[in-house]
Amino acid sequence: MGLGKWVGFLGLAIALYILWEIRQVLLLVFAAVVFATAFNSLVRRLQRVGMKRSGAVALSIGTFLVLLVIFVALIVPPFITQFQQLVELVPKGLDNLQNRFQDMQSMIPGYSQFVPGVDDLIRQIQPLAARVVGNFFAWFSNALAIVINLLLVVILTVMFLINPQPYRRGFVLLFPSFYRRRVDQILSLCEIALVNWVGGTLINMVVIGTVSGIGLLILGVPLALANALLAGLLEAIPNVGPALSVIPPVAIALIEDPFKAGAVIVLYIVIQQLEQYLLVPFVMSKQVSLLPAVTLLSQVIFAISFGFLGLFLAIPLVIVGQIWLQEVLIKDVLDPWQESEKFKLEPAIDAEELDVTSETEHS
Template sequence: MPITWTVRTPPSWFPRALLYTALALVILIAGFWVLGKLQGLLTILLVSLFLAFAIEPAVNWLARHGIPRGAGTGAVFLVLLVVMVAFFGTLGALLIDQVTMLVQDAPGYIQDVVDWINRTFDQNLSGADLTKYATEWSSTIEGYLVGLAGNVWGIGTVAIGALFQLLGVLLFTFYFAADGPRFRTWVCSLLPPRQQKHVLRAWDIAVEKTGGYIYSRALLALCSAIAHYVALRVFDVPSAFALALWVGVVSQFIPTVGTYLAGALPVLVALVHDPITALWILLFIVAYQQFENYVLQPRITATTLDMHPAVAFGAVIAGAALLGPTGALLAIPVTATLQGFAGAYVRRYRVTEEAGPPPKQKRRWLSRSRTKTPVEPDRTVDE
């Protein structure tokens, strides 16, 4: 008996669905390719947007006092430029002084090291031996420097690229801050009236949280710089102002590792002069850090940015994994903005009486009920 094959015609919608699926895959692949190519520009726009959020409260304050937004944004930029030049100039002077002092005192340090090695390990070294070792090390270092000089073209290209990225960030930040109301109006004009209210509210939350983060950090940096300046002057550590400025800025504006980087420099400078002084400086840094974490920071951030340290630490790790150092710097203000969104849009419920700890007057009754009769089932308490 012959075998008959029945060929079924596909449904009329199948070719169209297949075409739409292929088109969606092509668009998805093209979108990922475009995002990969524009990653640098998107990063610049993201950084510029959050910097604009950070300075917009100051620009708004100047605008309320009759200063045009463009001039107010330029004034804020000028103040920030002066602060950055003063910061790096002060640290540069500190570095030059310490290197000069280290070079001048190098023979004495070498002789002290030789004496310590001879006493501790029962050796018979001399300064000439260390000079020979230093000569060999300098030849090795010279070879590395020669190889580094051979890559000067690549280093120069990277430096020029970084300079253009910095100029791009400054340009977009200026436009976002100076034309903030106009930019918001343009964005809202693309949305229905019902959604415009939510966009404006989200925008205000982002400005409030980002600006609050920057200003709370600046106030904490000022308090830290003043406290460490007084301590460094009391212990007679040289370059007290520069070191206090370093501790205040680095400990507050570099996430997670900023505290350790900030405290290492004054301890090293004090160690060059007197190990006992370095120990006292280390103890003061640790004590002040505890005072800042448990007393000062909760009071300052109570009205600006209230975030659990574990949440901040996790946000920094996630930001660094996504965008590297840029993500680590933006992680805390972004998380604060999301936390503000959650507080504004996520509904919260009052904890029921059974879910929370029992009141004091019922604890004795509950203890007796557990021993004599079973506890009644939980009852839901309406909000």
């Protein structure tokens, strides 16, 4: 290997190392690109109506901020109040649970030999509770960093949305001149796919939030509206979000009645099954098709590598990556790859010829 190749290899290694070190910043930039792409679709529709781009951008962002403030106002205060009630009612719930255990121990002979008592369970839960509280304070200490990251995403989104063409042209110029038109076409495909994904996700969020709210109201679970909004919001994270959304209503229902908590679990299981077999096929017909195993593995890999932000952006990252692989590697490299006459393979042996050869060898 010559000196030039070694220098090129070293430069590539240094570039990959730098990209890995700034991976969180790159993810924040990608999040801003996703949001800007979604808002840009709305801005273009408003422009078709006759509105100027500056007014359409202001209207789109203003509407989003108003909805965000309404969402936070509906979610945060009720959950703070409910958390205070939860702290007060947990000892009462433990006393009721201990009384139920004692009743079951008196009704079932030998029950205490196989099932631990409440005191034993509390002693086993205490280390876990201490660890959870410690993690809570650690997460709380990082709240400032989270707020700064959110502000960065908002600012970048606004910058990309006001005038997206210079950023797009700058990205296209990173490629050789003969391939720039093709890169612009691939970026258009990525934009369409991301807009379809955002639209489908919004449909899922609205439907799941509405159905969850109706079900929680029928069951008489407190804070049905807040829990429904939370379920709709977490629907943006497939597989993981629905599992997280069931925890608050179950915890709230468990204080009042354990059977009601079981009913909440059944409700969410039914909702997820209806989503899987009715809603997802309808919504995914307008999106880039992703295999369920690929979706789950991508979430696990990105969550381990990049944390919660990687988990949230796993699906759009996979969508964009799939388009680039399909367009560049498959269509532009592998499909036009013609077999050379020098390396053309011999035709495969037929089954009849193979049988004749084996009979000859045996004879």
